[in-house]
């Protein structure tokens with residue numbers, strides 16, 4: 634019988650820009666308070682990429698370069714790079730291509746994948762399939778977004794929520810059972826009405842009118858998204874645990890998308906996870922869309938041990954959502 638090939642995560646690297654946008658600074662921009670933002674979302678600050686003509690690829694390039702260095706990987710050995718983003722540098726070519734070019738991935742092909750806040754889980758699942766099939770040996774999965782480029786800094790209901798960031802993982806084959814063990818992805822286009830960007834796509838290309846009407850920014854009706862996020866993530870986490878015969882004590886870490894501390898706490902409570910075993914860094918970065926999960930893995934990497942079971946979960950625009958069971962493949966240093 635052919636041995637099964639697993640897609641192990643053999644390295645992770647996060648990257649965030651230097652500029653820290655605090656709740657205090659936002660108080661001077663829109664009618665909000667540090668108290669409202671902290672108590673309603675858990676966010677204290679977020680990172681913003683400042684500078685002219687700097688797009689999402691900048692974050693991806695920094696993350697990938699550092700990932701290659703820390704895993705001692707020759708860029709020429711990378712077969713494929715998948716970049717999850719909803720804020721590409723340009724409509725085309727894709728941002729993955731730009732990252733691949735700048736990081737010297739001369740033997741790789743690169744493409745983008747768009748699934749909003751669930752983008753990293755979709756890209757991780759896709760990358761894992763290429764490894765598991767035996768056709769690819771080294772795959773980089775990037776989650777990167779420059780949300781500040783599509784935020785309306787006169788709209789207090791959205792601009793306080795998001796930040797800029799990136800994270801990348803390296804996937805490699807192993808015959809031992811480590812890495813992406815199971816994945817459950819979902820989508821439902823009925824949710825598009827609650828969370829989207831109105832203009833800038835083929836349906837409503839940019840016109841003077843779309844600009845005057847401020848349609849090139851994130852639009853969100855928060856309440857229905859909140860509810861669907863809690864029930865959607867709770868459902869897929871429970872399903873993935875059940876079909877892998879896992880109880881709470883078998884799982885070292887729940888790694889949830891970082892959109893709102895209250896969503897994270899509700900999902901933890903409805904699935905039975907104590908908060909000590911839930912990765913949380915929303916207070917530092919806000920919602921970085923496709924970057925939240927690799928940024929969590931990167932921040933918690935020193936605490937991760939070989940064999941730890943992780944359940945990653947996300948919910949976002951689409952709606953898209955999912956849960957991925959990962960068995961961590963190495964001891965983090967720290």
Ligand code: UT7
Pocket residue numbers: 664665666669670673674750789790791793854855856858859862891892893896920922948949950
């Ligand atoms: O990652 C993609 C998925 N996105 C999410 O998961 C986000 C899901 N939604 C949420 O996290 C929450 O719904 C929000 C944080 C967006 C909003 O929290 P909420 O508790 O649902 O507040 P709300 O929208 O019901 O607004 C309550 C009040 C409103 O005022 P009125 O109408 O009661 O007078 C808002 O205008 O809070 C007001 N408000 C603010 N006040 C101060 C909204 N934003 C702000 C603000 N500062 N930044």
